[in-house]
Every structure is written in C-alpha cells, then in structure tokens.
Amino acid sequence: MNVKEYKKRSGRPPLAEITNEIKLSFPSLSANESFARAAVAAFISQLDPTPTELADIKCVLSEAVTNCIVHAYRDCIGDVKITVRLRADRSVCIEVKDNGVGIENVEEARQPLFTTGAAEERSGMGFTVIESFCDKVKIKSRLGRGTSVTMTKRLSSKPKAGAHT
Amino acid sequence: MIKNTCDILCELCADCLVITVSGEIDHHGAVYMRQMADEAIRSYSPERLVLDMSGVSFMDSSGLGFIMGRFALMRELGGATLVRDPAPCVERVLKLTGFDKRVKIVKNHKTEKEHERQRI
Ligand SMILES: Nc1ncnc2c1ncn2[C@@H]1O[C@H](COP(=O)(O)OP(=O)(O)O)[C@@H](O)[C@H]1O
Ligand SMILES: [Mg+2]
Secondary structure: OOHHHHHHHHOOOOOOOEEEEEEEEEEOOOOHHHHHHHHHHHHHHHHOOOHHHHHHHHHHHHHHHHHHHHHHOOOOOOEEEEEEEEEOOOEEEEEEEEOOOOOOOHHHHHOOOOOOOHHHOOOOOHHHHHHHHOOEEEEEEEOOOEEEEEEEEEOOOOOOOOOOO | OOOOOEEEEEEEEOOEEEEEEEEEEOHHHHHHHHHHHHHHHHHHOOOEEEEEEEEEEEEOHHHHHHHHHHHHHHHHOOOEEEEEOOOHHHHHHHHHHOHHHOOEEEOOOHHHHHHHHHHO
C-alpha cells in the first residue's frame, strides 16, 4: 500500500519514518524512576528539545513508570518495559508496558482525581498530567494481563540556521 | 540504602515550621520525604507549615500527593499550610491540575527567607 492509498483508507497521514529507537527493561523498584527519566532524557536530547519539552517528557515518563511500580505490581516486583521511538517529523513516541494487574475501567482511571492508591497519597492526577503534556495518549489494558501506555509528543521545529545533518 | 534524588530540611521559626524540599520529587523521594516531614510536624505541632519549594528541579504528580498529604495532616492538627516560592516546574504542575486553587501559594519570599536564615 502506498502513501496515497493509506491516506485514503485511514483518513489520516501515515506516520513518519522511525529514525531511532531504544528499549529499556528494569525491575519495578522505585529507585529506577529517576534512572528511567535520565536515560530517556539523554536519548531524546539528540532531537535538541527545548527545556520545557524535555521537562514535560521526563514528567510523563515518570508518571507512567510510577504507575507500573505503584499499581501494576502492587504486591510484587515485575518488569517495566519502555520503548522510545524518534520519528522524522520530530515526534517522540514512548511506550511504557507492564505485565501487572491491569486496569478495570480505563475511562474511569483517566478521570482527574480518580485513584485506587489514596492510602499511598496518590493524587489521581497522573493520567491528567500525561494527557496535558502529550499530543496523543493511548492506554491499552487487560485485567490480569497488564497495561501499555503510549504517549506521543511532537517537538517544535528547530530553526534551520546552523543545523547539522 | 539507595541515594535519594531529593533533599528535605525542617526548621522551626517561632510557631512556624519551614520544610524546604529540593531536588527531584518523584514517588521514590516522596515516600522518604513524607516520613521526615510528618515526624517534624507531629513533634512540633506548628500553627503554620511552610513548604518552601524554590529549589525543586523536577516534580510529577507524586509531589501533588506529598503537598496535599501534609495539607491534610496540618488541617487535622488545626494548622494552616502554604507553599512558598514554587519553582517553575512545580508551578506548572500545580496550575495544570488546578491544585493551585486548593493550596495557598506565596511568592517572592526570598528576602524573608534570607532573614530567617540569619536568625538561625
Ligand atoms: N499500569 C497500571 N496498572 C494498573 N492500574 C493502573 C496503572 N496505571 C494506572 N492505573 C490505575 O489508574 C488510576 C489512575 O492513575 P493516575 O491518574 O496515574 O493516578 P494515581 O497514580 O495518582 O492513582 C490508578 O489509581 C490505578 O488504579
Ligand atoms: Mg499515577
């Protein structure tokens, strides 16, 4: 299927070509939250994001990783898997995946202030933060199987002057 | 013992407890800070709690939980809480979630802070 056909069928433009990708996997220990932020920030810096864009990406990643640690693997330690893809149109796509308990009702979970972790002082604003800092958010979950959260953010374009290829 | 990416300092000034939090506030750090802060709050039972957040370099929604948790404990003990000089990253998350309307925020208290430091 060529680009034109794809556009016709799906009604939206095809995704830009992937230019780089990393995969990370680590046990759901809270000490790894800062590691995950630092690692992903270092990878994304090759797109030369603005300080605000970088801060936003660190924040949404932290939210998704924390959810795996706090909710998905509530009473156990499991693997947190992160894939980061950079695309030619300067969009950053981050997928955070777990094989934990899953979410019973995703629509409900997305609501501001909804939390099942009130006792641990969760604010219920994680998904709200993710949704406002990203351009697109996809949550897939199956009870007893796990959850994947895919967050896409398109970085602003850089002035051409002085740019290297 | 795993190193924390955040720091917490508790100082008592008259009837006011000033808790200065700095560095990166995430879930890992918040669990530790919550313990330290509540120990200080319970032992001093201050009339006012000031959370100085000027030195925070990162905060996600775990920081909101930390702020609201201290706010709730202070209310239970009959005291008030305010957030002082939130760093831009803190303010951004507070504003975006509407939590800036749930807690009292004061800005530009740097000079007062210097003053307090000198007194101690
Ligand atoms: N990876 C996950 N696995 C299982 N449940 C999750 C996961 N992520 C989120 N949830 C559920 O969605 C709710 C809302 O998440 P969020 O908005 O981040 O708020 P919080 O983490 O403060 O509770 C959580 O309380 C939890 O019930
Ligand atoms: Mg959360």
